[in-house]
Amino acid sequence: MSGALPTQTDVMAKTTKRIAETAAWLAVLYGARRYYRDWGATKQEARMRLPGDALVGDPAVQTTEALCVDAPAAAVWPWLVQMGQDRAGLYGCETLKSLAGLRYHDTYRVHPEWQHRAVGDVVRLAPEGWMGLADGVTMSVAEIVPEKLLVLHATRPDLRWNAVWSFHLLPHWEDRVRLLTRARIALRHPGEVFALELVRPLIALGTRGLLLGIKRRVERLDATSPSQSCPAVMV
Numbered sequence: 001m002s003g004a005l006p007t008q009t010d011v012m013a014k015t016t017k018r019i020a021e022t023a024a025w026l027a028v029l030y031g032a033r034r035y036y037r038d039w040g041a042t043k044q045e046a047r048m049r050l051p052g053d054a055l056v057g058d059p060a061v062q063t064t065e066a067l068c069v070d071a072p073a074a075a076v077w078p079w080l081v082q083m084g085q086d087r088a089g090l091y092g093c094e095t096l097k098s099l100a101g102l103r104y105h106d107t108y109r110v111h112p113e114w115q116h117r118a119v120g121d122v123v124r125l126a127p128e129g130w131m132g133l134a135d136g137v138t139m140s141v142a143e144i145v146p147e148k149l150l151v152l153h154a155t156r157p158d159l160r161w162n163a164v165w166s167f168h169l170l171p172h173w174e175d176r177v178r179l180l181t182r183a184r185i186a187l188r189h190p191g192e193v194f195a196l197e198l199v200r201p202l203i204a205l206g207t208r209g210l211l212l213g214i215k216r217r218v219e220r221l222d223a224t225s226p227s228q229s230c231p232a233v234m235v
Contacts, residue, residue, distance in 0.1 A: 039204055040211070041066040041180065050182055051143055052151035052166035059184040063204070066180040067211050071218045073147040073169040073177045079214045080150050080167050082107075082114035085124045085136075091217065092209025108217060117141055123152055139165060162186040179211060 038046040041064040069076055082088040089106030117123075119141050126137035139152035142164070151166040163185045170178040183203075 037063055037204075039063075039065045039208055045178075045180060050166060050168060050180075051145075051149050052153070052164045052182070053184060055142060055151070055153050055164040056162050056184040056186045058186060060187045061185045062182070063207075064180065064182045065204070065207055065211060066178055067215060068172065069177050069179050069215045069218050070175065071177065072175055073171055075218050076169055076177055076179060076214060077147045078110040078115055079217060080169075081117050082111055083123065083210075085127055087111070087114050087124075090206070090210045091213025092206070092211075106213065117144055117150070119144060139163070161188070179214065181207060181211065183207075 045066055046064045079088070079091070083090060085104055088111060089104045091106050121141045122138050123141065124136060124138050126133070128134065128136045130136045137154075139154040141150070142153035143149065143151040147169060149166065149168050151164060153164050155162040163183070165183050166181065168180045168182070170180060172178055
């Protein structure tokens with residue numbers, strides 16, 4: 001009959017449906033998380049202790065991504081040193097970054113004027129005023145060893161979050177290097193962790209684009225046909 005109150009059975013059916021839909025979405029997110037977390041890294045690389053890890057002792061999130069570059073560390077290092085929104089860019093997913101209002105202009109060559117970094121230097125990731133942030137998004141150089149590692153660190157003044165983003169060059173023979181990046185983020189509130197999980201696929205795509213962008217530039221390969229030297233690593 002029209003206008004009749006829902007029965008207990010109807011309520012239970014709707015509740016069951018909502019629970020099933022929520023469970024399905026959680027399963028999708030979990031599956032996606034397993035896919036993009038530690039993309040390209042071996043289990044050993046994902047678990048190994050790296051310089052910079054101590055800056056975030058108890059992270060809510062940790063990711064490790066890696067690939068092989070057919071070049072020595074000396075050829076890869078200049079591209080890491082000149083990274084930044086106000087420098088050489090981040091080498092990949094430029095369209096995605098433009099849609100996000102990040103105004104990146106990725107370069108395709110090494111710039112001699114951007115080859116110096118020191119502890120305390122600021123690396124800009126987002127322009128001033130981005131998303132209402134007066135200073136944009138920046139990280140500072142916490143540790144740097146030429147041709148070996150670059151550790152970037154950032155924390156909010158209110159200590160609500162603490163993050164480290166590090167890059168490591170692990171030589172494989174004389175003419176090949178393993179390029180590895182790790183992010184560790186500490187958050188205080190469960191809601192922030194959930195929100196971060198929702199955007200992590202996009203972050204993973206951006207990070208993978210960065211690694212592939214460096215690989216392509218260093219190896220001087222056509223951007224539409226990247227090569228992969230390590231069969232165990234997905235591209």
